[in-house]
Amino acid sequence: MALSKIISNVQLICEAIASVVNIDVTIVDDQRIRLAGTGRYRESIGEKVNENSAFSYALRESMGFIIENPGEHQACLNCDCKDKCTEHAEVCCPIRIDGENVGVIGLIAFKEDQRLALIKNQGNLMSFLDRMADLIASKLKEFESHEAIELLAKELEVVFESIDTSLIACDKTGTVLRVNRKFKRAFGLETIGHLDELLYERELTHLLRLKENSKNHFQTFKGGMQGIFDVSLIKVQHAIKGYIITIKTVEEVMRTVNDMVLDSLATGFDQIIGESKSMVQVKALAQKVASSASTVLILGESGTGKELFARAIHHSSQRQAFPFVAINCAAIPDHLLESELFGYEEGAFTGAKKGGKPGKFQLANKGTLFLDEIGDMPLHLQVKLLRALQEKRIERLGGNGGVDVDVRVIAATHANLEEKVNEGTFRQDLFYRLNVIPLNIPPLRERSDDLMLTVHYMISKWCTKLLKPLPKISGAFKDALLLHEWPGNVRELENAVEYAINVCEGDRLELWHLPKRFTAVYEKAANKTKDQIVDHQLDQQLVQPVEQPQNNWLMPLSLLEEKAIHAALEVYGSSGEGVEKAAKSLGISRATLYRKMMKK
Numbered sequence: 001m002a003l004s005k006i007i008s009n010v011q012l013i014c015e016a017i018a019s020v021v022n023i024d025v026t027i028v029d030d031q032r033i034r035l036a037g038t039g040r041y042r043e044s045i046g047e048k049v050n051e052n053s054a055f056s057y058a059l060r061e062s063m064g065f066i067i068e069n070p071g072e073h074q075a076c077l078n079c080d081c082k083d084k085c086t087e088h089a090e091v092c093c094p095i096r097i098d099g100e101n102v103g104v105i106g107l108i109a110f111k112e113d114q115r116l117a118l119i120k121n122q123g124n125l126m127s128f129l130d131r132m133a134d135l136i137a138s139k140l141k142e143f144e145s146h147e148a149i150e151l152l153a154k155e156l157e158v159v160f161e162s163i164d165t166s167l168i169a170c171d172k173t174g175t176v177l178r179v180n181r182k183f184k185r186a187f188g189l190e191t192i193g194h195l196d197e198l199l200y201e202r203e204l205t206h207l208l209r210l211k212e213n214s215k216n217h218f219q220t221f222k223g224g225m226q227g228i229f230d231v232s233l234i235k236v237q238h239a240i241k242g243y244i245i246t247i248k249t250v251e252e253v254m255r256t257v258n259d260m261v262l263d264s265l266a267t268g269f270d271q272i273i274g275e276s277k278s279m280v281q282v283k284a285l286a287q288k289v290a291s292s293a294s295t296v297l298i299l300g301e302s303g304t305g306k307e308l309f310a311r312a313i314h315h316s317s318q319r320q321a322f323p324f325v326a327i328n329c330a331a332i333p334d335h336l337l338e339s340e341l342f343g344y345e346e347g348a349f350t351g352a353k354k355g356g357k358p359g360k361f362q363l364a365n366k367g368t369l370f371l372d373e374i375g376d377m378p379l380h381l382q383v384k385l386l387r388a389l390q391e392k393r394i395e396r397l398g399g400n401g402g403v404d405v406d407v408r409v410i411a412a413t414h415a416n417l418e419e420k421v422n423e424g425t426f427r428q429d430l431f432y433r434l435n436v437i438p439l440n441i442p443p444l445r446e447r448s449d450d451l452m453l454t455v456h457y458m459i460s461k462w463c464t465k466l467l468k469p470l471p472k473i474s475g476a477f478k479d480a481l482l483l484h485e486w487p488g489n490v491r492e493l494e495n496a497v498e499y500a501i502n503v504c505e506g507d508r509l510e511l512w513h514l515p516k517r518f519t520a521v522y523e524k525a526a527n528k529t530k531d532q533i534v535d536h537q538l539d540q541q542l543v544q545p546v547e548q549p550q551n552n553w554l555m556p557l558s559l560l561e562e563k564a565i566h567a568a569l570e571v572y573g574s575s576g577e578g579v580e581k582a583a584k585s586l587g588i589s590r591a592t593l594y595r596k597m598m599k600k
């Protein structure tokens, strides 16, 4: 401990001692720096005293003593001034804190009468100096504990201010002692005087009666903000002295969830596979409208990637840092859909959760709300949805007064909404409100060019997920996929690939690695091909046309097509490779050739 920290106190005490004993007094610290002095020592304050002086001896031996005959005392033996010492007598008294020497008080007699007085009163003097040394030590201790408290207070303030959660510190009656910067920003308040400015009476009474720390209170605060708060009790010797309240607003909770969960689902347009003309066009349009605030209506069959598009739009928009919240209107019973969408207040209905619950609109605040299967939304909710879209304000069930929300809505459906409008099951005004930017996602069967591209993408995705090496693809495996109609679109394709990767043990995906429904169609097609070739050959041998047309090419187009197909299959055969070559020679895709063969 550094005595120099209380240098002004040390000088005052030094002068007080001198005035009592009427002898020059000096005080040095444990580094032998003179910190205080009276008389002739005043001028050398700040200087270092002789290394082998009596002060060093006192520090080393850790005891007080009196030198009656300078030069002869043990403490003088190594002193550099031993032979030219002008002192008549000296008293040294170490200053100790917790057994450690932090300095020495020295009294020096420069006259004989002072020396005699010292010797005469040495008993009293030594106990007086001991008390003075204790006084200096307690001053230093007090200073240091004050310094430690100040440091602790500063540390707490830094923690309090830098923590990314709203904090309120209050006493046991709820009087607010301080709030942190985050609270001021989140609640738009400079401070509050009492918790009753934030909490309704019931919650406040509950809080002030808590006997233990309590967590996760969902709350609607006065002023309409909603959040989750924890209460930590400040106890001193078992008595509650106050509370620390930590609050996360609903938006902050959602952002955290978003960062932790949804970011892993962040979708870019590059993750939407498809290079066919229709897909390129719809992707380009979606990209173009991503940054706009307008409502988007995504139309397409089940599994075509409507949600994927919605996510990609969200992640390409300025809202990407905020939540993307999806809700499937068809999957939630009608009576629950309203509270899911708009939330409810405590006590809004039997079974309502304590503290109420925020709705998806609120959870998506500043972000995007994806309303899947919008065509299945009941009419009475369509009215409420339209109002929310127009007024940017929602009303919670059982609530009085609305809550402002800033949400971009992307709706999707596989249904024909215009038909539903005509039937009267979908509101026309809502349809127009949603249909600002329509995006039509083409089904997979209309994108035969994209099929194998998507298959390869899914194979690599599932091999990575299942930690398997990338396999090759057999011709029959490929043909079976090409033959399929894909009513479930990309979702069905992904499931088929996932199945195949799971069951495949070798390095090649074979026909039998696909689910049964694929193999059955393939085998039917393959048998038909063989029969057709045989039939055609028989036709050639046995059947002579009754009437030969003048021109060999003049015949029904369907027959011409059939002949061309037969000819190609005859040349190349009906194996997987043969069909591939036949299709190429006919200028059509393999899938189209198979389909035509199946129709015959």
Ligand SMILES: Nc1ncnc2c1ncn2[C@@H]1O[C@H](COP(=O)(O)OP(=O)(O)OP(=O)(O)O)[C@@H](O)[C@H]1O
Binding pocket: 271, 272, 273, 274, 300, 301, 302, 303, 304, 305, 306, 307, 308, 309, 372, 414, 490, 491, 494
């Ligand atoms: N073009 C695509 N590229 C890559 N993956 C796709 C594509 N389209 C769909 N998928 C995948 O197919 C699955 C179904 O997609 P998604 O849920 O977006 O379809 P949906 O049209 O919203 O379906 P539903 O109508 O049943 O809600 C998802 O796993 C998605 O990643």
